[in-house]
Amino acid sequence: MRITSHKANQFFSLVLKILVVSAAVYFIWYKITSDEHMDLQQFLNILTQYRVFSLTNIVLLIAFTVLNWYFEILKWQNLSSYVRENSFRRATRESLSSFTAAIFTPSRIGEYGAKCLYYSRSAWRKIIFLNFLGNMGQLFATYFFGIAGLLFLITSLDLPLPLVNGLIVGGLLFAPFLIYWIMKRFKIRLKGYSIQRLEDSFNNVPEKIRWKTLLFACLRFLIFTHQFYFLLLIFQVDVSYALLISAVFSTYVLASIIPTLIIFDALIKGGFAVWIFGFLDVPQIVVLSIVLTVWILNFGIPGLAGSYFVLKYKKSRHATT
Template sequence: MSDSKNIKIFLNYWLGPLIFIWLSWSIYQQIKQQPDLPDAWLHIRQSLQGNNAWKFTVAVLLMVVNWGLEALKWRELLLPLHRISGWQALKAILAGVAFAVNTPNRIGEYGGRVLYLPEGKRLQAVSLTLVGSFSQLLVTLWLGTIGLWLFYLGYMGLNLPEYWQSNLLWIRLLCLLLTIICLLLMLIYLRISWWVRLLEKLPGVEKWGKALLVIDHLPVRILLRVFGWSLMRYGVFVIQYILLLQCFEVTGSLWVAGWMVAIQFLVLAIIPTIALAELGIRGKLALELFGWISANQLGVITATVSIWLVNLIVPAIAGSLLIIRVRVFGSRRPKEN
């Protein structure tokens, strides 16, 4: 038996369990180090016994909708390259989350997803994953910028601290800059094939030609549908957060809470971080933003911890379990579509 075959056998039958052990230990260590978890967990248990318990339940159930929409978006993007079932797409998404939690800006998500695709199509699938992430980022930037404009124009009815009042000019400039960036990025997204062709002309890019070719052939109708899936998924994010803010008695205002969440997502999209380390940043940012509408700091932290657990940690654990049975190499080379 050749050495290369031995390596393939090892990777196929042992890599999945080893990755599962590493991910499980890493997730456990990171969760254990979060300072706000004990108080938040106690608050969650208390709230589950009150009248608002159904809101927490709905927020948890929406987790399935959230990642289901992402699976549909992923499946849509793969259509020009490879057809997969909805279940396979969901497994790939969850595996991507499992890898994402330990990598800067969740870059490991790309490697996790492509494990469920044939060997010959994985590199191209990474480029499609980037398009999907770009689409979600666009939605986050657009809605966050709109929220910032509403904040600047006073449509949220907030009593801002004096130091914010003195910085309104800078906020206006930031709003204008973000609006220009959003318009430019939208143009790039809808005409992404043009930019790919320009990129292919650069020296040293030729070797990535096959990976970029699949983006070059993406129709605008697919890009628009993917943008629609991203918008729907964003809506689920916001609904989850609002339900949790109401569950923990932070605020009853849907309008203000929704746009505050949009601004928070905008800031989180700009700040580079590791997914498991996001909780501290999320908590501090949430306390600053929601502190303008509520003095319930424990409720703000608990809602932040809950959304982190529901939308990231639980799917990551599920994804790490699924990775156990992943086969890195197939028994034969797949046919190209």
């Protein structure tokens, strides 16, 4: 009976892994081929026109992607060290496989559950919080650089920004801080968690780990935003560095306001990018091509790479502290 049960568990585990990988691959392919503003052939034609496929450009673009994920993996290795010593190789496996699981879940919820599978049940609460802390560190870096970019654009350009739109954008940007204050002031609980409890958990994490997390998050942000900037140079956008990088920063912070599926990340960023870069007279087709290219490099390829680790996952080997 135990043998039958074990084989049934193995079968369902295999089916689940195949479903996760199939869903991830489908979502990635769907994103690349179903953009309503630009079909796949048009996208490939514009990449060819601007010689994006030249050896030098490919090497540099992939280098940006590798560095981006290198610091993401270091960030998780650093955070998970609070639970157990974690090698870079194991952190790579955990980061990429959980990313694949997160592709088709809202606000990357699947990432939390997938990382837990590599640890014993007793450590799950800590792993969920550490993953949350890593995401909040990345969000903080996005807000820090993004708000600076927005302020620079607003003061440098004569933007036709109606008061209502300005108030909406400002309200959305500062909404997280307002929500934080309200929850703390009135001791509001969210699914049993209070701000005080989160702060206590935060303070229990060693200060060295917290600062390194923030450092890696900032480095990641600067790397993938400069990958975007490098593509703007490839597409021969003749605007000053300060204005371009501020526009990129602004695009990311505005896109971060809206929780969404990873598969729609490029759609959200594309909408904001077209609006922001429109003030700099950058053609819409160029902006959309860059957004999709960055999505493929930093989301599509890592998602496919993570599929390998999802299929290789074995609970008995990984779920230990």
